[in-house]
Amino acid sequence: MELVYFLPPILGAFIGYITNVIAVELLFHPKKPVSIFGFKIQGLVPARSREIVERMMDSLSEILTQDDFEFMIDRAIVRAYIESDLAKRIDEIFDKYPLSFIRDIAERSGLVARMSLAISDSIAGVLKDAVAKNIAKNIDLREFVIKKAQEVSDEEIEKIFKKFAKKELRFIELSGAVLGFVIGCMQSLVIYPYLT
Incomplete structure (x- = not known):
């Protein structure tokens, strides 16, 4: 009787x-x-995936600015230079000739050599900044992501969503068990007087 x-x-x-x-x-x-039974049923994410992507893009476009793109492109240019053949050749020159030797040559050649080095460094910096700004100005993140989202299948969207919200989805499932248990306990309290 108590099992009831x-x-x-x-x-x-x-x-x-x-x-x-x-x-x-x-x-x-x-x-x-x-x-x-005459009702059309479809999963929420597949049915509204384009709208979800659009909302995500609106949110991203409020957060990301042209300065952010300039920063990313600037860093990419620097990394590309570091990994380029030119950087490797310059490193080889410094390995072959000690820095003091190059400095001696610069001091012997006088002001013209130092000025040309300073000018070439500033020109390279200005060019790098101009290229980064020009590229950043022409990037349309929204267009790119929408294009990419159209290429992504519903299965991939599901995997991404589940990976991103795995803990939250699990919490929803377990909270159903907890709430059901609490409601069941209240039902037991209600029927207790009638069974005793």
Whole structure:
């Protein structure tokens, strides 16, 4: 007779967990619209994936600025230079001839050599900045991401979403079990006077 009081919490936990697992799956499935009793059903993410991407782009465009792109491009140019043959050749020259030797040559050749080095460094810096600004100005992140989103399949979107929100989705499933258990306990308290 006392087992009757444990039945509502156990059933409530089971039903709450199962319904939340189904609700989480309904976020992604069915991928294509299915007609059931005249109602069209489709997973929320596949049905609204383009709208989700659009909203994400609106949010990103508010956060990312042209200065951010200039920074990224500037760093990319510097990395490309470091990895280039020119950088390797300059390193070879410094390995072959000690820095003091190059400095001696610069001092012997006088002011003209130092000025030419300073001018070439400033020209390289200005060119690098101009290139970075010009490229950054012409980048359309929204267009790129929307194009990429159109190439991504619903399965890949599901994997990305589940990877990103794995803990939160698991929490939703388990919270169904907890809420079902609590409601079951309240039901047991309500029926207790009638069974005793």
